[in-house]
Amino acid sequence: MNLLPAAFATALSLLATTTRADVPAVVTDIALVQSLAQTVLGELGHADVLLPPGADAHSYQLRPSQGASLQRADLVFWVGDALTPWLGRTLAGAGLKGKSVPLLDAPETYLHAFGAETAHDHAEAEAEPETGHDHAGADPHAWLDPANAQAWLALIAAELAAADPANAAAYVANADAGRARIAALDATLRAKLAPLADRPFVVFHDAYGYFADHYGLAVAGALHRGDASAPGAAHLAELRADLAAGGIICAFPEVSHDPKLLALTLEGTPVRTGAVLDPTGGTLPQGAGLYEALMADLAAKLSDCLAPR
């Protein structure tokens, strides 16, 4: 007699529960991965992001409250240890209940190495203490190739669908729509950037190899290495000689980094200073649209300085 109403009440409460209750708790490393995860989640849920606006992706320190948020996560989408060793250490150390999904490990991700000169610089960096990760491998800034962002949307959708089969169709449809938007933007950017081939430029840190490869641009050097660590005197002298020699059109500072050293390096050279680049999208409005905004922003800033006048 008591059993039936109890079972009935349980059934009623299950009916009242929308599929939303089963949407996984998603935590991401940086704003652009949050953007891709949010694209896939759509209206079903919200992806959290660990790196605060304007903080450096390579050298951040997690706060204790963020450790707690990681513990609650069902899925952690992040670029990988080569970009954010601080997160790699935490994920390896803590007993994470959820699943860690490093996007660089996605089978469809196209990876390339840093430039030869930078790879040499990295070998020096690895002798330093506290640099516990391998920088000699692939350049982690892989999202700046739109084909990788498209592959990552598909992987995020597959992981969400596996964790929450009731909403699988929505995740896949959201990812497909996102991939189509990126494809359209890619075509627009390709046309916009085509006139900039053979217009060499220098960047603040070695993060733009994928973007340059994909759009046929000419990165002539970087002030800092790919992990944004401080440049050595020999590297600075070499870069300054290249800048003074002529032929390099622009140099671009970067968000959350003091522009003084770059300005000093450019002093007395014919090189123009471009707008401040934001390769991780940390200063852009967060949400599903951020990835496309990031790519459009980079293209606009490069074009504004480099276009033939």
Ligand SMILES: [Zn+2]
């Ligand atoms: Zn970087």
